[in-house]
Amino acid sequence: MQTKDTPSSAQYLAKKSFFDKVVTIYGRNAVIEALEDYSLVIHKLHLSDSNRKASVIDKMTEIATKRDIEIRYHDKKALSRISKNSKQDQGVALDIVLEHFSNEEEFLANNDSYRILALDGVTNPQNLGMIIRSAAAGAIDAIIIPSKGTAQISPLVIKASVGTLFCMPIIKSNSLVKTLQNFQSQQASLYTLSSYASKNYKEQSYTEKTIFVLGNETEGVSKEVETLCDEKIKIQMNRGVESLNVAVTASLLAFM
Numbered sequence: 001m002q003t004k005d006t007p008s009s010a011q012y013l014a015k016k017s018f019f020d021k022v023v024t025i026y027g028r029n030a031v032i033e034a035l036e037d038y039s040l041v042i043h044k045l046h047l048s049d050s051n052r053k054a055s056v057i058d059k060m061t062e063i064a065t066k067r068d069i070e071i072r073y074h075d076k077k078a079l080s081r082i083s084k085n086s087k088q089d090q091g092v093a094l095d096i097v098l099e100h101f102s103n104e105e106e107f108l109a110n111n112d113s114y115r116i117l118a119l120d121g122v123t124n125p126q127n128l129g130m131i132i133r134s135a136a137a138g139a140i141d142a143i144i145i146p147s148k149g150t151a152q153i154s155p156l157v158i159k160a161s162v163g164t165l166f167c168m169p170i171i172k173s174n175s176l177v178k179t180l181q182n183f184q185s186q187q188a189s190l191y192t193l194s195s196y197a198s199k200n201y202k203e204q205s206y207t208e209k210t211i212f213v214l215g216n217e218t219e220g221v222s223k224e225v226e227t228l229c230d231e232k233i234k235i236q237m238n239r240g241v242e243s244l245n246v247a248v249t250a251s252l253l254a255f256m
Contacts, residue, residue, distance in 0.1 A: 020172060021101040023153045024082060026089035028056050030155035034094055035063045040166065041097040044070045048079040048091035060092065085154075098153075100169045104179050107142060107171050108186055113208035116183075117253065118144040118190075120176055120225045121216035122246055125151045129160020130247035131214070136164035138254025143168065144211075146176040180228050183211060190229040192221050193249060195242065197232035202256065204233050212253050214246050 022043055025034060034040055045064045051057055064071050080086030083093040107114075117140055122128055128151040135143055151157060158165055173179040180190060188209040193201070213229060215221030221229075235244060235252060244252075 020103050021098050022095050023098055023101070024084070024093050024095050025153070025155055025158065026083035026085055026093045027155050028060075028090045028092055030158065031092045031094045032056060032060055032063075034096060035060060035067070035069075038067070041099065042067065042069045043095035043097050044072055046072050046074060046079060046082050046093040046095070048076050049073045050076050051091040057092070098166065098170065100167060102142075102169065102171055104144075104171055104173065104182055107169070108183070111141065114141040114210070115139060115206075116142045116144060116171075116188075116211045117250055118176065118180060118211050118213045119146065119150050120213055120221050121149050121219070122214060123149075123151050124217055125154055125156035126160045127151070127217065127245070127247045129157040129162075129165070131250040132157070132161040132168050132170075133164045134247065134251035134254045136161075136168040138251070139256070140254045141169060142171050144171045144173050144176065144179060146173045146179075148174075149176075177224055177228065180211065180213070180225065183209070184228065189231070191231050191233050192226060192229040193234065194232040195234055195237070197234040199231075199233055200236055201233040201253065204231065212250075214250060217246055 025031060031045070035042065035045070045060060047057065047060070061071060074082065076091070079091060079093060080089060083089035117131065117135055119128070119131070122131065132143060145152070153165065171179070184190065186209065187207075188211055189207045190211050190213055191204070191206075192213045192215070213221055213225060235249065
């Protein structure tokens with residue numbers, strides 16, 4: 001039985017959908033830069049109550065108050081649980097609402113055709129940032145980023161993306177395999193890169209629902225994900241070059 005204080009299913013889903021769009025950044029430089037960017041929607045500013053008095057902290061609280069952003073104080077351990085990086089958070093963290101973030105169900109409900117990049121084990125934050133930048137500039141409609149085994153949104157990623165993270169649709173996935181299977185059930189075609197593929201990526205005929213899967217910088221696409229893919233394509237190499245950086249590959253696919 002639902003009481004007055006018990007949230008309805010609709011309220012729960014709305015709350016869940018909201019928090020799916022929240023990403024937490026940390027570090028004093030990154031946080032102050034985000035606070036000064038009035039185009040960003042900020043949820044909360046988190047500060048450690050052990051922070052020594054500093055002009056940058058005063059500036060953060062001043063801007064947050066001016067923008068009517070909630071400020072929460074935590075002990076050092078609680079703050080590190082929020083930032084998930086106690087060694088580099090410098091006693092501050094900030095929840096940013098990325099309005100272009102979504103889950104797979106939301107994306108599928110609103111898109112009949114698309115080209116997507118799915119990341120399988122891309123662990124270098126700089127690569128992730130550059131992939132986001134190329135995708136935003138090119139003809140990519142979204143990027144699937146798993147919650148585990150892949151670099152997550154951080155100040156390094158934001159810096160490498162040169163701010164394009166804030167305009168690029170991102171699909172958060174708890175399981176890349178299940179997410180890809182869900183897209184396949186909606187007639188999406190999956191492609192992965194292989195030097196042994198028979199067809200060049202420029203010669204392949206793609207469907208209206210296309211997903212390119214990009215693998216780990218060293219080991220490539222995992223076997224579990226590789227078995228799901230419908231086709232393998234290749235980027236023709238010259239002069240004995242075996243492979244390209246994953247961010248370069250993403251750029252080529254984005255501007256195809």
